[in-house]
Amino acid sequence: MQKTKRSSIVLAVLGALGLLVGGPTASFASYHPQFHHSGSMCVSTGGSRGYYNQGIISNLSYSSSMNLFCPMVRENDNTQVGTVSVHLRDANHGEGIQCSFYDVEAYGRSWAWSGWKTSLGGGASNIGTLSWDINSVRDQYAGYNHIRCTLPPRTSDGTSYIASYRAGE
Amino acid sequence: MNARHWIGVVALCGLSVAGAELLRADPVPPTTPSVAAPARTVELRTDDAQTDALWARLRRLEGELRDTEGELHAAEVPSSAGEAQMSDEPLPSPEELAERRAIYRSQLEDILDAETQDPTWGPQTESTIDESLRTFGNEHVTVHGLECRATLCRLELTIAEEGDPMGTMDGLMGRPGFTLPGMANMETDPDGTERVFVFLARDAEGGLPQPPA
Structure with missing residues (x-):
């Protein structure tokens, strides 16, 4: 025993x-992580910024577009970003929401952007996603990523907004 | 399955067997005090001494296992150059980064120089980009070259400091021609003027060729 x-x-x-x-x-x-971000993490210039309890960021201006810079968490040493997506509502029939993914080297002297994409259509029910497949980053040690978007002015159909964005395998 | 997977599997099996053995070998001790109690105490002390010896031996084993783990890790063939480097690598200096940028630009220029201009896409895209630059209307911007061939465009600008170089580049983004995927490098001339090298890719989904690892 x-x-x-x-x-x-x-x-x-x-x-x-x-x-x-x-x-x-x-x-x-x-292990392939995905990082999800609330739209309220974006910072803005121009337009008239509105935050909502759902974490949405929107443009309340009837006349001016709003520029958004949406920082993105990135895993250290990870050379792959995977699929980047922005979840949005485009309420403007004429202009649409325009976004691009940025991959920037440390010190900001070199930066690459994915092709700019524009949401199509418009209206209160026009909810959609813009996506890019990002194969690799340029500076895996100290580089950083963000999404750059332009929100069109508000219309009678409502405000255009970014609800969230994400990156990952 | 690599060696680490096997270690994990063997460990799980070991735990399962050990758990079953312990359940069988260590029945619930009697709760009623008995005259055998002192003998039980002596037995436990013996167990303690044996356990200490076992722990000492296990610590040595742990060290050996960790050494083996390190050797296994070092022996692994990385799937890409990036994975071969660890997170405690020193960050490249600004000078090293500038050198890398120059190498990458040179590679892109080689690709572009080897291309023959697409008679439709090339001139059309050059015209679109030129129009965006003119309508942006920054008097501090000087265009030193604009060329689109089959899959790439190259644009070189200088922007005086009073012309807000970074703001100028931001303002151009998203305009016709600048909706293509691309890359910009900003290098400072000796007089403080910012020289911007821009490459744009025709392939909206694929983007530019990857830089060297």
Whole structure:
């Protein structure tokens, strides 16, 4: 009985040790994070900014467009960004919401942008998503990412807004 | 499955077997005091001494396992150049970054120089970009070159400091021609003028060729 018990303790501790060494690494090997951001994380210039409890950011101005800079959390050392998406409502039939994804080198002396995309249509029910597939980042150590959008003026159909944006595999 | 996966699997099996053995080998102790109690205490003390010895041995094993883990990690072939580097790599200096930018620009220029101009897309895109630059109307901007061939466009500008170089570049973005995916490098001339090198890609989804790792 004593020998069996001792063996059991050894097995248990070895098992725990094995998990300590092998377990976390094995599970993280296939870990692909997604980072989701509330639209209220965006900062704005121009227009008239409105924040709502859902975390939405909108342009309340009837005459001016609003520029948005939406910072994005990025995992250190990760060379892949994956799919970047912006979830929005475009209430302006004429102008649409225009967005691009930015990948910037440390110190801001080099920056790359994805093709600018514009939401089509318009109106109170025009909810949609703009997406880009980003293969790799240019400065994996100190570079940073953000989404740059322009929200058109408000119309009788309502305000155009960014609800959220995300990046990840 | 690599070696680390196997370690994890073996560890899980070990835990399962150990758990089952412990359940069988260690029944619920009697709750009623008995004359055998002192002997039980002595047995536990013996167990403590044995457990201490086991722990010492396990610590050595842990060290060996960690060494093995390190060797396994070092022996792994990285799937890309980026993954081969660790997070404690020193950050590149501004000078190193400038050198990398120059190399990348040179590569893009080589690609562009090797292309023959698409007779439709090339002149049309040049005209669109030129129109956006003119309508933007910044007197402090000087265009030193604009060329579109088959898949790429190259644009070189200088923007005097009073012309708000970064604001100028922001203002151009999203305008016709500048909706294409692209890249800009800003380098400072000795007189303080900002020289901006812009490359634009025809492929709206694919973007520019990747820079060197």
